[in-house]
Amino acid sequence: MESRASHKTEASLSVPRHVAIIMDGNGRWAQARGLERSAGHVRGVDTVRLITECASEAGVEYLTLYAFSTENWNRPQAEVDTLMHLIVMAIERETPDLIKNNVRLKVIGDTERMPAEARERLMRCVDETSHDTGLTLVLALSYSARWELTRAMRLMGSDVESGKLDPEGITDATVEKYLATTGMPDPDLLIRTGGDMRVSNFLLWQIAYSEIYVTQKYWPDFSKDDFMDALADFKRRQRRFGLTGEQVSSSDK
Ligand code: IPE
Ligand code: IPE
Ligand code: MG
Numbered sequence: 323m324e325s326r327a328s329h330k331t332e333a334s335l336s337v338p339r340h341v342a343i344i345m346d347g348n349g350r351w352a353q354a355r356g357l358e359r360s361a362g363h364v365r366g367v368d369t370v371r372l373i374t375e376c377a378s379e380a381g382v383e384y385l386t387l388y389a390f391s392t393e394n395w396n397r398p399q400a401e402v403d404t405l406m407h408l409i410v411m412a413i414e415r416e417t418p419d420l421i422k423n424n425v426r427l428k429v430i431g432d433t434e435r436m437p438a439e440a441r442e443r444l445m446r447c448v449d450e451t452s453h454d455t456g457l458t459l460v461l462a463l464s465y466s467a468r469w470e471l472t473r474a475m476r477l478m479g480s481d482v483e484s485g486k487l488d489p490e491g492i493t494d495a496t497v498e499k500y501l502a503t504t505g506m507p508d509p510d511l512l513i514r515t516g517g518d519m520r521v522s523n524f525l526l527w528q529i530a531y532s533e534i535y536v537t538q539k540y541w542p543d544f545s546k547d548d549f550m551d552a553l554a555d556f557k558r559r560q561r562r563f564g565l566t567g568e569q570v571s572s573s574d575k
Contacts, residue, residue, distance in 0.1 A: 340509045345389065360401070372545070373385070389461050417450055420459070421451055429444060430460055511553070
């Protein structure tokens with residue numbers, strides 16, 4: 323019965339607590355205009371600022387943005403360098419505004435792979451916003467779900483070996499403690515821009531019951547109205563978590 327009660331709470335929430343976004347289509351946006359792919363990444367940064375503001379105003383508690391995947395390290399070196407440079411520059415530039423808007427920045431991913439200086443600069447921004455209590459902006463950087471899950475398994479294995487963890491006692495909640503997103507609610511809504519119907523190694527554990535919204539719009543074109551459309555679409559969904567529609571509507575009353 324306890325879990326039924328929590329379904330009721332989630333089903334009746336009209337604003338998603340946690341929105342995760344696969345920000346895709348920067349390259350195609352630029353190429354369609356005869357520009358270099360990097361021009362799309364530059365414009366994509368503006369969209370990040372806009373959507374962060376919008377999510378905060380809408381009352382979203384967590385916004386997780388997929389900025390750079392583990393697989394993106396395999397892109398041409400010049401594009402990787404541009405992206406790293408842009409991400410760190412943008413975060414540094416925006417940090418005073420993040421603080422002003424009470425936004426707490428968090429980074430998830432294998433940041434050890436980043437150049438040391440970039441990582442240090444980024445971590446400084448994370449520290450500077452650590453006391454903020456408004457929206458939590460989670461940047462998935464050098465992130466992939468398989469990296470996260472493999473790391474979790476390695477850590478669990480070592481805790482089992484040292485006697486800190488009893489394998490028989492492992493539950494969903496135990497696994498959650500070993501994830502990079504520990505302590506955060508799972509995404510209620512997963513948005514992907516750029517039209518592709520795939521999840522590209524993003525938050526595979528956490529999106530088990532997320533509502534998925536794919537838009538054809540490329541990320542640099544994604545507007546506040548588009549974000550609000552996604553929230554409105556979310557509001558119309560019936561989240562059943564494996565139950566029947568009747569069970570959900572009766573526990574909603
Ligand atoms: C998303 O845009 C940004 C990153 C993956 C870093 P892309 O660069 O993937 O743009 P498309 O998908 O090629 O258009
Ligand atoms: C997903 O976009 C990763 C990010 C948005 C950072 P990709 O462009 O890397 O995904 P695929 O290659 O189309 O699956
Ligand atoms: Mg892409």
